[in-house]
Amino acid sequence: MIDFNSIEALKKNGFKGFKSVEELNLNPQLLPNQKGVYLVLNISDKKTEFLEKGVGGFFKGKDPNLPIAELKRNWVEDCKTIYIGKAGGLSSNATLRSRLKQYLKFGQGKNVGHYGGRLIWQLDHHLNLIFCWLPIEDSEPRDLEKKLLVDFIQQFGQRPYANLTG
Numbered sequence: 001m002i003d004f005n006s007i008e009a010l011k012k013n014g015f016k017g018f019k020s021v022e023e024l025n026l027n028p029q030l031l032p033n034q035k036g037v038y039l040v041l042n043i044s045d046k047k048t049e050f051l052e053k054g055v056g057g058f059f060k061g062k063d064p065n066l067p068i069a070e071l072k073r074n075w076v077e078d079c080k081t082i083y084i085g086k087a088g089g090l091s092s093n094a095t096l097r098s099r100l101k102q103y104l105k106f107g108q109g110k111n112v113g114h115y116g117g118r119l120i121w122q123l124d125h126h127l128n129l130i131f132c133w134l135p136i137e138d139s140e141p142r143d144l145e146k147k148l149l150v151d152f153i154q155q156f157g158q159r160p161y162a163n164l165t166g
Contacts, residue, residue: 004081031097034135035088041130054122083162086141119162
């Protein structure tokens, strides 16, 4: 089982990148052109502050913001991993680069198709969040994403903050 609070443990399990939202916005070419899974990490020691209105786009006219009370209910105390996602697979040709570029554009207020994980954009320090990824060659990213979610729930008793579905 992965230690979701240890960057060293994540690296030992093959995760790469560990780049901030700000870094990836400036240079999305850092993202691999492969399918895989990714994590969003909150490595700040500051007390988390939630934004009433986040910076995320209104995909298909839907308001991406949740009430602060709901954000607080979703928050997982003492946990650095706040979202687990996937890119590509049997039903999608997406790569980590294409999927995460969508996610980052959504966080810039654009209307793009990355509604999942939108809660990270209601954090006051969203530009400092860290993305890491695990490229996958020969297996289905959804299977690994599901396993990571199961492991996370076993460790913390709930889904990561920004994973609204399992």
